Amino acid sequence: xxxxxxxxxxxxxxxxxxxxxxxxxxxxxxxxxxxxxxxxxxxxxxxxxxxxxxxxxxxxxxxxxxxxxxxxxxxxxxxxxxxxxxxxxxxxxxxxxxxxxxxxxxxxxxxxxxxxxxxxxxxxxxxxxxxxxxxxxxxxxxxxxxxxxxxxxxxxxxxxxxxxxxxxxxxxxxxxxxxxxxxxxxxxxxxxxxxxxxx
Amino acid sequence: xxxxxxxxxxxxxxxxxxxxxxxxxxxxxxxxxxxxxxxxxxxxxxxxxxxxxxxxxxxxxxxxxxxxxxxxxxxxxxxxxxxxxxxxxxxxxxxxxxxxxxxxxxxxxxxxxxxxxxxxxxxxxxxxxxxxxxxxxxxxxxxxxxxxxxxxxxxxxxxxxxxxxxxxxxxxxxxxxxxxxxxxxxxxxxxxxxxxxxx
Numbered sequence: 001x002x003x004x005x006x007x008x009x010x011x012x013x014x015x016x017x018x019x020x021x022x023x024x025x026x027x028x029x030x031x032x033x034x035x036x037x038x039x040x041x042x043x044x045x046x047x048x049x050x051x052x053x054x055x056x057x058x059x060x061x062x063x064x065x066x067x068x069x070x071x072x073x074x075x076x077x078x079x080x081x082x083x084x085x086x087x088x089x090x091x092x093x094x095x096x097x098x099x100x101x102x103x104x105x106x107x108x109x110x111x112x113x114x115x116x117x118x119x120x121x122x123x124x125x126x127x128x129x130x131x132x133x134x135x136x137x138x139x140x141x142x143x144x145x146x147x148x149x150x151x152x153x154x155x156x157x158x159x160x161x162x163x164x165x166x167x168x169x170x171x172x173x174x175x176x177x178x179x180x181x182x183x184x185x186x187x188x189x190x191x192x193x194x195x196x197x198x199x
Numbered sequence: 200x201x202x203x204x205x206x207x208x209x210x211x212x213x214x215x216x217x218x219x220x221x222x223x224x225x226x227x228x229x230x231x232x233x234x235x236x237x238x239x240x241x242x243x244x245x246x247x248x249x250x251x252x253x254x255x256x257x258x259x260x261x262x263x264x265x266x267x268x269x270x271x272x273x274x275x276x277x278x279x280x281x282x283x284x285x286x287x288x289x290x291x292x293x294x295x296x297x298x299x300x301x302x303x304x305x306x307x308x309x310x311x312x313x314x315x316x317x318x319x320x321x322x323x324x325x326x327x328x329x330x331x332x333x334x335x336x337x338x339x340x341x342x343x344x345x346x347x348x349x350x351x352x353x354x355x356x357x358x359x360x361x362x363x364x365x366x367x368x369x370x371x372x373x374x375x376x377x378x379x380x381x382x383x384x385x386x387x388x389x390x391x392x393x394x395x396x397x398x
Binding site for chain 1: 237240244245246247248251252255256261262265266267269272273275276279280283288289290291292
């Protein structure tokens with residue numbers, strides 16, 4: 001078990017801020033963003049269960065992932081309530097090119113794959129945290145603002161959790177790989193179009 | 200939308216009771232049963248998310264499955280706490296021949312597959328309810344007894360939920376297929392050995 005080398009490593013520091021066109025577009029197509037958000041929470045819950053299934057031997061991981069799956073499923077239930085109040089239905093998941101792009105850089109050998117899965121999860125949570133906080137600061141409806149501020153805080157906790165898991169199991173190997181994945185994430189964002197979606 | 204034809208159809212009526220050798224064996228190997236139980240809760244949560252992913256268009260299904268995933272993940276977290284207190288670790292999921300045997304009778308065409316997935320989920324919940332209630336009635340520890348009694352009630356609610364979903368979408372086709380699947384389940388139980396596991 002290795003401690004993070006500095007304060008800087010307590011959380012993911014994203015390489016770039018979100019494109020300034022993202023927020024006005026998201027506010028203009030809020031219904032689409034809410035539907036996408038429900039799918040994101042579903043995938044976050046499913047990913048927590050998948051990590052628990054894959055790595056039951058990592059000390060503490062099963063308990064953390066069970067609580068995470070519970071929390072993300074709870075968020076999903078609340079976003080679905082929001083959809084229902086707005087007369088929206090969930091529809092089929094069209095897939096998330098951002099999350100898929102990050103999955104594509106996950107390496108195959110078992111130990112590397114585990115580190116990458118933890119770090120990709122941390123980065124997705126960090127990016128979600130940034131975007132949900134942007135929504136929380138700009139939404140006209142005060143209830144929605146509060147809801148998104150709460151979820152942003154929650155995602156911030158999750159990125160720290162995944163980073164701690166990575167550092168605890170993989171020690172010093174964590175930090176250079178995190179830098180590589182952060183660079184890959186920044187490049188991915190530059191490649192992808194701005195969408196009315198969380199990512 | 201079709202109403203169940205009779206009171207009998209408000210819940211799954213299993214064709215056979217659990218083998219009388221199951222309970223003494225489970226009590227004698229309680230640690231193994233608890234570990235298996237954690238895996239069952241994980242699979243129940245994952246199945247709820249999988250049904251939500253597969254059938255977002257079924258009215259009410261996404262909200263029900265999100266709440267179910269939250270509840271099952273919460274049960275999973277509590278069973279993992281139990282394991283930790285007893286010095287047990289989760290370990291890799293060896294698979295569940297009972298659940299796999301029921302998956303094998305799920306038909307392929309889309310509408311039949313959906314009905315079968317709802318009914319198989321209802322039957323697994325009903326069998327889990329029976330077994331957890333047997334544990335609740337026989338465990339020496341009063342805290343564990345209360346815990347298992349609570350979970351048995353919860354599983355009873357889930358089997359009714361899956362049966363309602365099936366009847367609401369598939370109407371009268373639900374009942375003859377339920378009878379076939381109940382017969383398949385009874386045959387499967389006769390074929391499988393008695394294990395220190397929930398199923």
